[in-house]
Amino acid sequence: MSTAEQAFTVSLVGVGGQGILRAAAIIAHAAVAAGLDVKSSEIKGMSQRGGSVLSTVRFGQRVLSPRSDHADLVIATELLEGLRGLPLLAAGGTMVCAASTRIQPGAVLRREQEYPTELAEQAAARGVRLIALDAEALARQAGNPRTANSVLLGAASALLPFCDDDWQAGLAKSVPPKTLETNLLALRLGREATTSQEARQ
Amino acid sequence: MTGWVGYTHGAMQPQLMSGNEAIAHGAVRAGAGFACGYPGTPSTEIVETAAKLSGIHAQWCVNEKVAVETGVGAALAGVRTLVTMKHVGLNVAMDPFMAVSLAGVNAGLVILSADDPGMHSSQNEQDNRNLARFAKIPLLEPSDSQEAYDFIAAAFELSEEFDTPVLLRTTTRVSHGRGLVVPGEPVELQPRPYTRDISKYVMVPANASKRNHRALQRLEELRARAEVSPLNVIEPGTIDFGIITSGVAYEYAKEAFPDAWFLKLGFSNPLPYQKVLEFYGKVSRVAVVEELDPFLEEQIRALGLPVYGKEYIPAEGELDQDAVRRALEPCLTAEPPARGPVTIPGPQQLAPAPAPALDVKDLPILPVRPPVLCPGCPHRAVFSTLRKRRMVTMGDIGCYTLGALAPLLALDTSLCMGASIGMMAGFNKALGKKAAVGVIGDSTFFHSGITALLDARYNEAEGVVVILDNRTTAMTGQQGHPGTGVHPDNTDGPAIDIVRLCLGLGVRVQTTDPADYKSLEKLVREEVKAPGLSVIVVQSPCILYLPPEKRTVEVVDDNCNLCGLCLAIGCPAIAPLDDTVSILDNCIGCGLCADVCNRDALIMHGLNEMAGV
Numbered sequence: 164m165s166t167a168e169q170a171f172t173v174s175l176v177g178v179g180g181q182g183i184l185r186a187a188a189i190i191a192h193a194a195v196a197a198g199l200d201v202k203s204s205e206i207k208g209m210s211q212r213g214g215s216v217l218s219t220v221r222f223g224q225r226v227l228s229p230r231s232d233h234a235d236l237v238i239a240t241e242l243l244e245g246l247r248g249l250p251l252l253a254a255g256g257t258m259v260c261a262a263s264t265r266i267q268p269g270a271v272l273r274r275e276q277e278y279p280t281e282l283a284e285q286a287a288a289r290g291v292r293l294i295a296l297d298a299e300a301l302a303r304q305a306g307n308p309r310t311a312n313s314v315l316l317g318a319a320s321a322l323l324p325f326c327d328d329d330w331q332a333g334l335a336k337s338v339p340p341k342t343l344e345t346n347l348l349a350l351r352l353g354r355e356a357t358t359s360q361e362a363r364q
Numbered sequence: 365m366t367g368w369v370g371y372t373h374g375a376m377q378p379q380l381m382s383g384n385e386a387i388a389h390g391a392v393r394a395g396a397g398f399a400c401g402y403p404g405t406p407s408t409e410i411v412e413t414a415a416k417l418s419g420i421h422a423q424w425c426v427n428e429k430v431a432v433e434t435g436v437g438a439a440l441a442g443v444r445t446l447v448t449m450k451h452v453g454l455n456v457a458m459d460p461f462m463a464v465s466l467a468g469v470n471a472g473l474v475i476l477s478a479d480d481p482g483m484h485s486s487q488n489e490q491d492n493r494n495l496a497r498f499a500k501i502p503l504l505e506p507s508d509s510q511e512a513y514d515f516i517a518a519a520f521e522l523s524e525e526f527d528t529p530v531l532l533r534t535t536t537r538v539s540h541g542r543g544l545v546v547p548g549e550p551v552e553l554q555p556r557p558y559t560r561d562i563s564k565y566v567m568v569p570a571n572a573s574k575r576n577h578r579a580l581q582r583l584e585e586l587r588a589r590a591e592v593s594p595l596n597v598i599e600p601g602t603i604d605f606g607i608i609t610s611g612v613a614y615e616y617a618k619e620a621f622p623d624a625w626f627l628k629l630g631f632s633n634p635l636p637y638q639k640v641l642e643f644y645g646k647v648s649r650v651a652v653v654e655e656l657d658p659f660l661e662e663q664i665r666a667l668g669l670p671v672y673g674k675e676y677i678p679a680e681g682e683l684d685q686d687a688v689r690r691a692l693e694p695c696l697t698a699e700p701p702a703r704g705p706v707t708i709p710g711p712q713q714l715a716p717a718p719a720p721a722l723d724v725k726d727l728p729i730l731p732v733r734p735p736v737l738c739p740g741c742p743h744r745a746v747f748s749t750l751r752k753r754r755m756v757t758m759g760d761i762g763c764y765t766l767g768a769l770a771p772l773l774a775l776d777t778s779l780c781m782g783a784s785i786g787m788m789a790g791f792n793k794a795l796g797k798k799a800a801v802g803v804i805g806d807s808t809f810f811h812s813g814i815t816a817l818l819d820a821r822y823n824e825a826e827g828v829v830v831i832l833d834n835r836t837t838a839m840t841g842q843q844g845h846p847g848t849g850v851h852p853d854n855t856d857g858p859a860i861d862i863v864r865l866c867l868g869l870g871v872r873v874q875t876t877d878p879a880d881y882k883s884l885e886k887l888v889r890e891e892v893k894a895p896g897l898s899v900i901v902v903q904s905p906c907i908l909y910l911p912p913e914k915r916t917v918e919v920v921d922d923n924c925n926l927c928g929l930c931l932a933i934g935c936p937a938i939a940p941l942d943d944t945v946s947i948l949d950n951c952i953g954c955g956l957c958a959d960v961c962n963r964d965a966l967i968m969h970g971l972n973e974m975a976g977v
């Protein structure tokens with residue numbers, strides 16, 4: 164097996180303005196703290212004005228290509244973008260999705276199209292492990308609704324080889340210092356929510 | 365091709381013309397109605413000659429970039445258009461040149477590049493045949509005045525048939541050399557009225573990538589045409605020596621080796637591979653004679669065919685018959701080079717798209733999520749106003765290009781940075797009326813709109829230029845520009861006043877605040893009707909740069925009859941309900957929806973007012 168194949172790929176999908184690039188930066192910096200090689204890439208430009216956004220982070224002993232269409236993990240900050248992100252997953256991959264966050268695109272607002280909600284069914288039909296949670300509610304519980312992405316990272320953390328110090332380092336490099344504590348709390352709430360969800364299953 | 369005998373076409377008498385004169389006459393004969401360019405030796409006399417002919421409008425533009433943009437506007441309006449420049453001028457025009465290759469044309473568009481091997485009057489030598497290849501467009505190379513006259517008609521036909529600009533490339537000796545020209549009968553043309561096609565003319569990434577794919581297909585269709593084109597001919601010889609050549613180099617080589625076989629390529633990009641192969645079947649020794657770069661040579665070598673080329677023929681300066689004879693003499697008697705296997709690039713055989721690791725076949729068709737103008741973006745008011753005027757709206761590049769997307773659909777074109785004004789001017793000139801307006805952002809105006817406005821003024825073009833002055837380079841993330849004076853380190857420099865700049869050009873200028881929707885509408889209505897050229901500067905900062913004072917919208921459900929007027933402005937903060945609309949949390953309270961509502965169903969409330977309640 165080549166070293167390139169050992170890279171772990173996380174794709175983050177969502178809507179422009181939801182902080183996808185910052186969430187990707189947190190993962191990348193956590194990987195650096197964990198002593199791993201990292202590459203990340205994203206397409207900016209037009210996507211900043213409320214369009215679909217995709218950012219990819221790959222880490223491992225050595226990472227060659229900065230992109231991959233076979234993610235081990237997809238983190239979706241919005242339900243429709245989660246559905247759109249399903250094809251990005253490799254077989255056996257996992258999706259973490261803020262399933263209660265729904266941002267209606269223009270065509271839905273204008274009632275030209277329905278907002279699709281069947282992520283759970285579509286994921287199950289493809290053998291995708293889905294971790295769906297109400298990230299906004301947990302973020303509010305943490306004290307700041309804008310920490311929803313940290314909740315999602317917490318929910319994904321069991322799949323990622325980072326210890327608490329790595330996460331702390333990743334967050335410290337990426338979020339404003341005065342929000343660090345709230346973000347750490349949000350991360351923990353996300354992790355706990357997932358553990359209890361697993362326990363129930 | 366053209367020899368000394370055979371001038372027997374009817375009553376038409378041969379006339380002595382320079383290549384440049386022949387191109388102007390040939391263009392008029394081919395039905396061209398618009399010629400523009402920037403003077404540059406050896407191209408200048410084409411526009412000068414056209415200006416003396418009837419049936420064609422000729423103008424100097426402020427530079428070659430504006431000339432191409434103006435030419436694209438005229439061609440879209442349905443008029444065959446010729447844009448002329450010298451070789452280095454095409455460097456200035458590269459942005460619209462590359463973009464119009466993807467967008468395509470309506471009526472024929474021929475861009476003439478007169479190259480100057482030997483640098484008789486230029487700062488460099490460059491072989492612009494490379495740029496036809498770079499832009500994936502057809503290249504025609506006349507060898508003398510008669511061909512200059514004939515090829516321009518062929519160029520217009522190719523342009524319309526394949527929906528592509530065509531590069532007509534001459535060199536000093538073709539442009540300035542004189543020769544006999546037998547004029548032809550005027551070409552009858554069908555009208556080609558402009559039709560709106562946002563997916564073709566608005567080069568946002570989603571459209572441009574489809575057009576790019578089309579340009580690649582078009583290139584192969586053009587290659588098939590080049591294989592059978594009468595512009596590409598094999599001239600039999602009597603010795604076992606063949607010469608592949610184009611342009612004036614043909615004349616030198618033919619004079620040097622009258623007994624040789626010739627493959628004369630008048631339509632030299634894309635290269636007709638089969639024709640080349642056929643030629644190699646005739647002779648065992650083949651030389652390529654071309655001035656400047658090994659343009660044909662390298663492509664022929666890439667097929668695996670041996671060539672006597674630039675190791676014998678100078679890659680700089682001009683050639684002549686003596687130079688060609690001296691250079692190739694040793695090859696005539698040389699042992700014919702060995703021929704290995706030949707590989708003609710076949711049609712693309714792309715590996716099939718990989719089966720996705722996950723079965724995604726029966727995923728539902730998901731609503732797309734294109735980028736949109738922010739809620740409260742001041743551009744929105746301008747677009748909903750312009751939409752009502754039903755004018756052809758030449759757009760430009762910035763956040764406001766999003767005005768071309770549903771539901772606004774307010775722009776007709778977006779070609780390249782700064783193209784809106786030149787395209788508007790060319791479109792209106794070609795039609796002789798104010799049919800198009802231009803929309804350009806402040807930063808784009810500073811980038812290259814200024815020169816186009818200068819040009820429109822100088823050429824007395826009709827039009828209304830709407831400058832969307834939101835005090836920043838919004839699309840790329842709020843960078844400074846000359847209008848704000850802000851530098852990358854956030855220090856302040858001098859700020860240039862757009863209004864005074866436009867006034868300095870002698871253009872009528874008005875300013876307005878889009879928050880005052882009624883006066884914006886009135887202004888646009890008046891300026892569209894008024895004769896001449898005017899500028900409307902719409903002044904309102906980008907909401908990300910300077911968020912407005914927060915107001916809220918109250919929906920009076922009983923008054924709303926869901927007429928859809930407010931939905932048509934495309935604000936992502938309004939959604940229809942069953943019998944009324946609702947305003948979402950992302951509303952920033954700009955008030956546009958209330959302005960367009962004519963049933964008093966949307967009422968704005970200011971901060972102070974709310975505090976008092």
Ligand code: SF4
Pocket residue numbers: 212736737738740741742743763764834838839906907908909
């Ligand atoms: S960033 Fe500014 S200019 Fe761009 S869409 Fe938003 S408000 Fe409009």
Ligand code: SF4
Pocket residue numbers: 739740917935936937938947948950951952953954955956957958
């Ligand atoms: S006031 Fe109306 S148009 Fe302006 S942001 Fe709010 S909903 Fe959109």
